[in-house]
């Protein structure tokens with residue numbers, strides 16, 4: 517009997533996601549056996565430091581990728597938004613399952629919506645993308661850093677440190693926290709991170725047996741959308757430490773429509789562009805180039821300089 521070794525982070529959300537993938541694969545290949553390998557990543561070890569200050573790129577995936585190279589594991593389940601725009605040599609995304617809700621959500625004291633938060637409200641997030649967009653919409657809001665896994669962040673809200681916090685709907689949904697959401701933020705206010713709400717199952721490019729297994733879980737419309745978003749991210753050379761967002765949807769005839777965003781961390785400058793096309797890579801590049809033509813390159817360069825200090 518074939519046994520697959522599966523890499524995962526140890527967080528509650530990561531384990532839920534990995535078990536979800538393994539359960540789907542067991543339905544498709546009842547004769548197969550799966551063993552989970554929990555891997556502690558650098559990102560998990562430095563939860564008390566703002567991610568943007570430690571060079572966030574790939575912080576949650578590096579050790580897991582090493583275990584793929586070492587053949588200690590055959591595939592690994594990641595949140596797609598934690599993955600750098602470019603995969604290391606020899607590794608591929610073998611499957612992208614159907615995306616769940618890509619939106620950001622507000623969790624607040626007394627269930628208040630963003631518009632109902634008091635003047636000068638304190639909102640917790642360590643994401644430059646979320647902070648920039650919140651301040652663009654409500655310049656009076658004070659952003660404070662908020663790190664940790666979902667449980668930690670929700671506890672800090674309950675302890676009264678914040679008027680509200682921003683999280684991804686996807687994580688809450690998968691971990692069944694959904695009763696606590698105060699508002700789903702429209703993508704017009706908070707454009708999601710590239711790949712938000714999607715999972716990526718990574719494996720070795722030459723491992724045809726694993727690729728064949730994983731292919732059954734691949735959702736083509738999600739792959740098209742996420743490929744456009746990642747092409748946009750790649751063109752802008754962005755990681756999770758820059759205020760970049762993108763969201764693509766698939767319409768009739770596999771027409772992809774994508775909005776891309778670059779903002780300054782204070783939200784005072786916002787560059788957005790929306791375009792449609794059928795080639796996801798070309799569309800990502802096209803939207804990125806439209807933002808660069810508006811002046812987004814200077815904002816990105818400024819953020820990178822600040823991160824280096």
Ligand SMILES: NCc1[nH]cc(CCC(=O)O)c1CC(=O)O
Pocket residue numbers: 595596597598682683684685686687711712713714
């Ligand atoms: N930044 C960490 C992270 N990476 C993936 C998710 C869950 C959402 C997803 O799978 O897209 C989260 C939590 C969050 O942003 O609230």
